[in-house]
Amino acid sequence: MKIFMDTANVDEIKEFADQGIVYGVTTNPTLIARSGRTQAEVIPEICKLIPGPVSAEVISTDCQGMVKEAKKLAKIADNVVVKIPCITEGLKAVKILHEKGIHTNVTLVFSLGQALLAARAGATYVSPFIGRLDDIGEDGVQLVADMVKVFRLYDLPTQIIAASIRSVDHVNKVMLTGADIATIPTKVLRELIHHDLTDKGLAKFLEDYRNSKK
Numbered sequence: 001m002k003i004f005m006d007t008a009n010v011d012e013i014k015e016f017a018d019q020g021i022v023y024g025v026t027t028n029p030t031l032i033a034r035s036g037r038t039q040a041e042v043i044p045e046i047c048k049l050i051p052g053p054v055s056a057e058v059i060s061t062d063c064q065g066m067v068k069e070a071k072k073l074a075k076i077a078d079n080v081v082v083k084i085p086c087i088t089e090g091l092k093a094v095k096i097l098h099e100k101g102i103h104t105n106v107t108l109v110f111s112l113g114q115a116l117l118a119a120r121a122g123a124t125y126v127s128p129f130i131g132r133l134d135d136i137g138e139d140g141v142q143l144v145a146d147m148v149k150v151f152r153l154y155d156l157p158t159q160i161i162a163a164s165i166r167s168v169d170h171v172n173k174v175m176l177t178g179a180d181i182a183t184i185p186t187k188v189l190r191e192l193i194h195h196d197l198t199d200k201g202l203a204k205f206l207e208d209y210r211n212s213k214k
């Protein structure tokens, strides 16, 4: 499973860029607003820091508007992926963009049916939102597991990005489903490295080294 960062904060991306663990980045209008900057400012900077796929979302809700925005976004850098909402007009836009060779990430996916439609329309990536499904009492991880099964069964090339991740437990669980990618918020990514036994073990090793005959 590849790791993406789910943030539009350039400083946070810089913190991880040289660790070699982050393959791509996803943003959305909420994350852009939270960064205090504009999409036009942050996307070029992120694309320079991270050579893998960087998702930037359209705000149009009609096919023509989405395609127009997508063409503009795709010109920013070779690694831009255009995020398109999973609505009828969105799937029409995905088909057109697929034919033009522009990569897409179909977002706001909450069901197996939506995932299949996005894949059949030609989406490069599809993003099931697991945390938001958990919020309404459904099982987000189970949706990802079902999608992995269906995409393999029918040999669909669309890659699955497990999104709306809220915890280390979510990351561990989607890893076991065989999802291609998890897009992880910075806070959760920082927590992934930590284990109490690692800290205690290292402290003991260093103490024993200091106390040993050198």
Ligand code: E4P
Pocket (backbone or CB within 6 Å): 006, 026, 027, 028, 107, 127, 129, 131, 132, 163, 164, 165, 183
């Ligand atoms: C990623 O592509 C999504 O925009 C993001 O994971 C949404 O997460 P949220 O449900 O925490 O807003």
